[in-house]
Structures are given as C-alpha cells and as structure tokens.
Amino acid sequence: MRKKIVAGNWKMNKTAEEAVALTSEVVNMIGDEVTGDVQVVLCVPSVYLTTLRQYLTGRVALGAQNCHEKASGAYTGEVSAPMLKSIGVQYVILGHSERRQYFNETNEQLAEKVNIALANNLTPIFCCGESLDLRQSGDFVGFVASQLTDSLFHLSPEEFGKIVIAYEPIWAIGTGLTASAAQAQEMHAALRQHIAAKYGPEVADNTTILYGGSANAQNAEELFACPDVDGGLIGGASLKSRDFTTVVKGVKN
DSSP states (O other): OOOOEEEEEOOSOOOHHHHHHHHHHHHHHHHHHOOSSOEEEEEOOGGGHHHHHTTOOTTEEEEESOOOSSSSSSOTTOOOHHHHHHTTOOEEEESOHHHHHHSOOOHHHHHHHHHHHHHTTOEEEEEEOOOHHHHHHSOHHHHHHHHHHHHHTTSOHHHHTTOEEEEOOGGGSSSSOOOOHHHHHHHHHHHHHHHHHHHOHHHHHTOOEEEOSSOOTTTHHHHHTSTTOOEEEESGGGGSHHHHHHHHHTOOO
16 A cells, blocks of 8 residues: 655745744644554744754654755755765655756756665655646646656666655646645546556555645645545645644645
C-alpha cells in the first residue's frame, strides 16, 4: 500500500518565534487528533531547519523547500543536499512551480537535483504541473507527463520508488481557484498510467502522488477521497495550525 503524505510548504513565511509556535501547535494537534498512518511533513525555510527539528516527532517529519544540484562549491546563498542530510532533514521539495518560474529551473537541472537528493537519502517531493494557458488550450496531460519523463525517467525502478510526486496545477496556486476533485483525479490517474508505461504497474501503484493546488480545510476531504490522490502538498493552509490539522484529518487510510 502506498504511503499517505500531507506536506506543508511554508514558502517564505514566519519569523523564528512564529515558526516555533506553529510547529509546536501542529505537532501537538497531530498527536492528539490524527489517527491512521498518514505521514506529516513540515517543509520550512532553511534558516529554521535546525531549530525546528527538536520539536518534531515521528508523526511529523522535517522537509526542506529546495536544494542545489551540486554537493558543494562556490554557490553563495545556496544549500546542498549533504548539508540538509547532516542536520536531519528527511524530505526536500524539488521543482516547485515558483522555483521553475522565478528561478528558471529546468527539467534537466531538476534531474540533477533529484540525483543528489537520492544520493543523500533525502526523499524528493517532485513537483509538476501546468499553467492556465496550457490547461485551456494545450495538451496539458502530455506537458506534465513530459516533466516526469525529462527529470525522473532516467532513474532505476528502485530509485524511482523513493520519489514522491506532487501535482500542482499552477493555475490553482494562490489564485483562489482549485481543481475539482474530478480534475485532480484525472491528472493523477494519467500520471500513474504514464509511470506504469515506463516502470510497470507495480511501481506505479506504489508511487505516492500528492495534490498541490490550494487544497484547504474545506476541500481536502473531497480531494483526498479520489483513488489516485494520496495526500497533499499544502501551501497557505499550512500556515495556520487548525487549518493544517483539518487538512491532515481529511486523509482516510
């Protein structure tokens, strides 16, 4: 059975004091209110990773929001996969649409990031998704599938089995729009079929695919009820402990 995951992506938010308060609230609420085997991940700004690690439990794992494709070197301001591993990070978001848009990350560059994350025993949460223009006028399924092909399909079946996919319709991030449950299920099923065509049905069936398009306390349960939606990569709703906990509770085992 594939793993159920809800990952909170704080993006560039929270002061140090606020980060400690939010983490403590989430950990306590998850422990008191959430049953089942869902894995919760907090992907926090890198400056807080070491501080927040001490507040986490086995139910709540530590995640980073990015890493560099090189292990070390003259890359001022960047954070490497070995650095993340050395401080206890378990997950790392790669290829978020904001990284692709604002920092011009390419599929080829992301393939290198995936490689170095896996080499350091980090679990990549690999993001993929389409713009509103593609959704309305283009082959959006083919476009998103090509992101997997270009960045992940060089991996062996064993390596690919360590990847978590996060489908994030770019048109539904921070816009107030949300893909319907039917739209989310359609894309998740298509991606699973695409994976099966490369790696076979067993690998595809065991791949966790998260929904990452403005899932919130109101729509999470409906989205997570879709057979190919295995949890979520949560943005805005992860910044409030009650909203985030309600999203996590929307995952049914």
